[in-house]
Amino acid sequence: MTQTLSPLEAPAKPGLLRETLQFSRSRPLMVFVVIGLATGVTLWATGQQTALAITAFLVVGVVIVTTAIGMVRDLMSGHWGLDVLAVVAMVATLAVQEYVAGLIIALMLTGGEALEAVAARRASRELDMLLNHAPAFAQRVDPVTGDVQRIPVDEVAVGDELLVRSSEVLPVDGTLLSEHASIDESSVTGEPLPVSYQAGDSLLSGTVNGTESLTMRAEKVASESNYAGIVKLVEAAVDSRAPMVRLADRYAVPFTILALLIAGVAWYVSGDPVRFAEVLVVATPCPLLIATPVAFMGGMSSAAKLNVIIKDGGALEVLARVRSAAFDKTGTLTQGKADVVNIVPAARSARETLQLAAAAEQFSVHVFAEPIIAAARVQKRELPQVAHADEVATNGVHAVFSDGTQVRVGKPAFIEEVTGHITRPALAAGETAVYVAVGNELAGVIVLSDPLRPQAADTVARLRAAGVEEIAMVTGDVAPTAESIAHEAGITTVHAETTPQTKVELVQAMRPRPVLMVGDGINDAPVLAAANVGIAMAGRGATVASESASAVITADDISRVADVMYVSRRTVTIALQSIWLGIIISVGLMLVAAFGYLPAVVGALLQEVVDLVAIVSALRALSIHRRVKRERGSGTPLGAEAFAQPTRQ
Structure with a gap:
């Protein structure tokens, strides 16, 4: 059981400043650079150039060495990153004695990680809420004396009688012993209204009891219960690093070459080496490094608010490019309540x-x-x-x-x-x-x-509007039943009486790619893993299919398939827009600096503003779910224009 905290007992939500300070304690290099910059500015203001030079060489030198070590490791593994440009810029500022600018770049490089972490934490708040909602304690009823004992949820055994008070979270999956109960399942299944249960009905962990206390019998231990499965999926999503971060590195080589070319031409034409440093100061790549992971965490958060857990950013990127889709029948296109x-x-x-x-x-x-x-x-x-x-x-x-x-x-x-x-x-x-x-x-x-889900036909239509060219049903059911359901759903390609192996072969042969597979059962696990991206329907509890899928729908609503595809495409679009915004602004500043109108210190400060612009742009992904909910509320489905493909790179 989880006890509900009063406003006075509940922990305060950390603000942006507090989060930044908490993060800074774990980043001694950033703190070292902050102190160095403050010292450097003071020395510069008092005209102590020698002390300023020593401070800059010490602080910036440490950052250069630290960054260079990681850069060399990346280069040895065949990975060309954007840190190369930052190192060249810092070396250039020291060479032309623009010490304060060098210190600002060092802070920008180390502090950029702090900004990214704070923004990512803000973006992943919905995922964190799911984790924090996990029940920690239970109230066990002694079978002999009837006394109620508060125990850790991990100590609940199958068969235990548990008391769940008003507004408490159900600790494990079980069977209702009370005559009736009203349960809020919104955090697990997405059902907005309380659901009524009678004695003998199955209850899901992670759901919230209504206004009356109830008793239940534990049918599963905590580690095997429904909410534990969801928590594991969320933890995997939070811990994953989006492969889409590599998107910024696609621009590393051309952006570095362009920056060095502009800086070199400016130096050659002006004959002033300071001009070289001034250009590179505004060419530092922090916006490119920050925008993508922040956008992806925001997109994953938006998906979570729509009851879809995306396990990693790579799945989100593939979902944005899906061109074919395959659906299982029973429990996926149909209600699974035969x-x-x-x-x-x-x-x-x-x-x-x-x-x-x-x-x-x-x-x-x-x-x-x-x-x-x-x-x-x-x-x-x-x-x-x-x-x-x-x-x-x-x-x-x-x-x-x-x-x-x-x-x-x-x-x-x-x-x-x-x-x-x-x-x-x-x-x-x-x-x-x-x-x-x-x-x-x-x-x-x-x-x-086993009738068709009410949202199935609309979901198929939305996928076609989104540009999914091939949609098929792959099912183990007999052909007449499969064809009947497929016709109702608007699917023309039907593969019936398939085995797990033939399902895999059929999905692997589908064109064009990438291919999405949607299923719900144990027999769907192999094909979900074999598809480019798999989505598991797990509205009434996690299954083996959930473990092999790239994303899991925790609500009993197939329309979330189209919703999450829309979220994915919008997220990739926002990430690309944020990257290009950073590139365009940086190139503009480089050209201004090339003509000698942007001193190195001013340029370094402006680059910090570019960082913030990139983060704010990327955080737009946090609100994607709002449009989906708004369209649902109005009854108007998201049209083809809403599913516009992200810019291909």
């Missing part, structure tokens, strides 16, 4: 067919297992005892009962392995069939209805 609507008997009665199937399906994690078991419970069928069972991914379950009876439950091809050819019943739109065999006979067919 109901048994008919049982077609064959060698066994409808009653026995349901009993046998429910007994075997107890050992399956497929979304159709639970409705079959639930149907048997509603009819109060006593399930035969199973001695051994194996689930064959995407095919079904093979169970051996205590009396030696062998039962298969699953796809028709799985059943035909032991029965030979079977007649398949006609199915209506949205219906699917689960086949049951006893020994080498078809016992019967269970028909379930």
